[in-house]
Amino acid sequence: MPRTEEQFKEMRNKTSRSILNSALKLFAEKGFHGTSISDIAKEAEISKGLIYNYFNSKNSILESIFDELLRIGEEIEKDTFADDDPYEQLQRMIKRSFKYVEEDPTYWKLIVNLMLQPEILKQTKIVFNNFNDRVMKEMVGIFRKIGIQNAPLEARILGGMIDGVFLHYLFDMEGYPLERVKKMMLKKYSRDNLEELKNQK
Amino acid sequence: MPRTEEQFKEMRNKTSRSILNSALKLFAEKGFHGTSISDIAKEAEISKGLIYNYFNSKNSILESIFDELLRIGEEIEKDTFADDDPYEQLQRMIKRSFKYVEEDPTYWKLIVNLMLQPEILKQTKIVFNNFNDRVMKEMVGIFRKIGIQNAPLEARILGGMIDGVFLHYLFDMEGYPLERVKKMMLKKYSRDNLEELKNQK
Amino acid sequence: MPRTEEQFKEMRNKTSRSILNSALKLFAEKGFHGTSISDIAKEAEISKGLIYNYFNSKNSILESIFDELLRIGEEIEKDTFADDDPYEQLQRMIKRSFKYVEEDPTYWKLIVNLMLQPEILKQTKIVFNNFNDRVMKEMVGIFRKIGIQNAPLEARILGGMIDGVFLHYLFDMEGYPLERVKKMMLKKYSRDNLEELKNQK
Amino acid sequence: MPRTEEQFKEMRNKTSRSILNSALKLFAEKGFHGTSISDIAKEAEISKGLIYNYFNSKNSILESIFDELLRIGEEIEKDTFADDDPYEQLQRMIKRSFKYVEEDPTYWKLIVNLMLQPEILKQTKIVFNNFNDRVMKEMVGIFRKIGIQNAPLEARILGGMIDGVFLHYLFDMEGYPLERVKKMMLKKYSRDNLEELKNQK
């Protein structure tokens, strides 16, 4: 689903950016069906009609956002799993994940929303499950290099832990001790602790 | 001759259950705003109009479901934290959580949906955050009894892990190795492993 | 529109009376379209279904009430214009009209309602205008016998005066000095005053 | 190029007027509950949806009309009771009332409809009874200045007479001799006749 050059230029246009940002925020907050074109227009401070100069439909706004989400995800992935010693990779992956959520919880929120209601956008499930699988495989690779038994399950658990912590954070952004949990997780997956983990049968 | 009181009650019960079940399923799958009264009627195999014989509005259907969710949650909680040795409690809590999601993923799905779009039902955030806090406190208590350092953060991590695993499970119910992940988690939080955890600084 | 014997018996049946009374009250108060079958059933303290054992439709309830209204009107008319000296007739007509409205403002209210919204019941306009015309003619006859000039217009004015006073009374039943207005009108149309009226050019 | 502010304003004015006029007519003719939004749209020759671009609800259309009614009523009142000799005032009041009903029977019809079914619009009763009271007081003042005994009752009777005549006129607009009745009333309340009235005990 790569966009044409044309479309990409549009994406950089101020108005269409504003539409996308507004839509992203509202879709994440109130859901796709709970957000009207009017809402988006109001949030972006433009007229309803103008939206249709940039997008064919409400659905296609979502598709554009989705594509963007994907690009971002891929960048992070590339960035994270650049070759390295596996201990370092793990630390970096955790740090990046937290950074990503802290900086833009909205993105993450929208993704979970879409995953939970896959009828909205057919591509969602396939594309994101593919993405997850890829990430899982890389994590498995890391755990294997480190020499941890049961690498696939450990990957599932780490993956779950990260996303679960984020979920709880989204549920209560003011009350959640995100920073301290991050530190704790980094320690849990530090070189020293992993060495011990290896020795557990 | 009119039906007896009994007969009427039973009819009402049956239809009302059918509506609630259909709505639960659809709300969980397609979201509240993505589900129409027509959808619910079709799923329950009744006429649209009849729904309003039982509920005042689409919203009040959701409220009824919400109340039910709450009752279930409280039962599980009571059941789980009956006094016991803390190791056992932890194991039981994990087992129960998995059982709960395995048996009715729909409930859990709806809850996450609601938590992510709290505008839909005002009560959601307060009520569920209260519930979470209570559970967290109980988990902290358990970790403390066991003698684990940093009990609050460990509770956050365990809580996140559980919900994150469930989230991933919901994203891909066929492909996810739920059973094996459960075993793994039970082992991670077994008496032996926790004793070691205590010895980590 | 005379009813069959059968129907008349039904009318005397307790349940159908109760339905008619409830409907009359509600139609008068909230209008035909503003009153639901449920409302009527509640007011009559019976089930919705039972209404259809006695009447074919909501419309036919109104028709029955209408017929009754008509019968009552005719009785009053007969009673009022029994031959007599015209001065006495006039006094009696005024008295009876007031008595009628005081005793059952509801009837009168419903009639005005129906006359203002003749689409509801096709017969209304024709039937009541006929009725009015008849009454007018009798009043004209009376005024003529008395020897009043411009009898038709005087009849219009007296007729208007009576109905207008009733209208105002219905608008504010507690605040309206109905009794005193009645006395005043009786005096205005007393033998002495009418004699003077005759002498006005 | 977007339309100018001016153009939009004019469009809105035109459509809004059209909706209000259509609604007024239909509410008066068929009652509030007897008129559907579809009816109004058809009468105004626009789509159903557009109505909600101008009014929040069917009820708020009625409220707008009601406000207008009130403004008109107040203008007439002010206009009528400008200071003057009382005989002249009386004549003017009667003339204005007739003019008002002749020119727009619809307004008057709607008011009576609303007064008879006050559940539809809470304000109706209070507001119009206040209005009536004010008019009554002014009429009483006039009668007093003229020196008529029992001014309050005479005011009730004149008020009733006017509204009753209008009521009958509305019941049968083609057949009613409105013009002649008006003349008659003006004569009845002419200086000469009132002088005689004063002499009646």
Next chain:
DNA sequence: CATGAATGAGGTTTCATTCAT
């Protein structure tokens, strides 16, 4: 005779989309 559950047409309202300017 009596009940109230159930239906379906139609009413009110919302909203994605189109269009004239």
Next chain:
DNA sequence: GATGAATGAAACCTCATTCAT
């Protein structure tokens, strides 16, 4: 590019009427 009025389908909801018991 930009506006917001206008449309029409579809959403939510009400209610007269039917029906099994």
